[in-house]
Amino acid sequence: xFQYNEKMMPCCDQVYEYGTQLLxxxxxxxxxxxxxxxxxxxxxxxxxxxxxPLFKASGRTNYSIEALTMLSQYEFKLTPAQSAELxxxxxxxxxxxxxxxxxxxxxxxxxxxxxxxxxxxxxANKTPAAxxxxxxxxxxxxxVLNQFDEDNHVPVPSGARHAPSMTKDRDVILKELLQGxxxxxxxxxxxxxxxxxxxxxxxxxxxxxxxxxxxxx
Numbered sequence: 135x136f137q138y139n140e141k142m143m144p145c146c147d148q149v150y151e152y153g154t155q156l157l158x159x160x161x162x163x164x165x166x167x168x169x170x171x172x173x174x175x176x177x178x179x180x181x182x183x184x185x186x187p188l189f190k191a192s193g194r195t196n197y198s199i200e201a202l203t204m205l206s207q208y209e210f211k212l213t214p215a216q217s218a219e220l221x222x223x224x225x226x227x228x229x230x231x232x233x234x235x236x237x238x239x240x241x242x243x244x245x246x247x248x249x250x251x252x253x254x255x256x257x258a259n260k261t262p263a264a265x266x267x268x269x270x271x272x273x274x275x276x277x278v279l280n281q282f283d284e285d286n287h288v289p290v291p292s293g294a295r296h297a298p299s300m301t302k303d304r305d306v307i308l309k310e311l312l313q314g315x316x317x318x319x320x321x322x323x324x325x326x327x328x329x330x331x332x333x334x335x336x337x338x339x340x341x342x343x344x345x346x347x348x349x350x351x
Contacts, residue, residue: 149314149323150320171234172235173235175224182201185201186201190346206351210351226238
């Protein structure tokens, strides 16, 4: 893994640098996705601490500000009760099954779809007042629809896509990585398409990051 406040060791193997960085960020993404599925607010919050310098290094200003806003609210600006609400109310589990949490904004997109379908069903009766009634009754409306499907044994798609087996592709990739000694440090190697690899966290200047955070808090 990489930390922006650790001294960077010189390395002249750009293939090794790219491979280890890609592996590190990929494993971090799996950790973040699992924290969301399990509804673990502490782990999600910890992941956002890692995301902030990554967003800053990659020039994602809006994401950087969003990360800083959430972290500063939790650490400094909110009351203890509000801080707890901030980190534990970021996901929702509509199935009541462990490991099936989804982000609240994704659930809101699902509700928006139900709302659009209901408005579409108004046909010629589509008026501002009717649309307002649909919006106000959306929570109850969605519950009634789900109960109707359950009572009439209407199969409801889970939304999860069946993932095909990756065994064959995985074996091909592993063979290439082993043959190319990707994770063995060898001098003067580089990729033809991107010979100079940017190490994300080490490219962030600690003082500049701190000044930016203070300016945007």
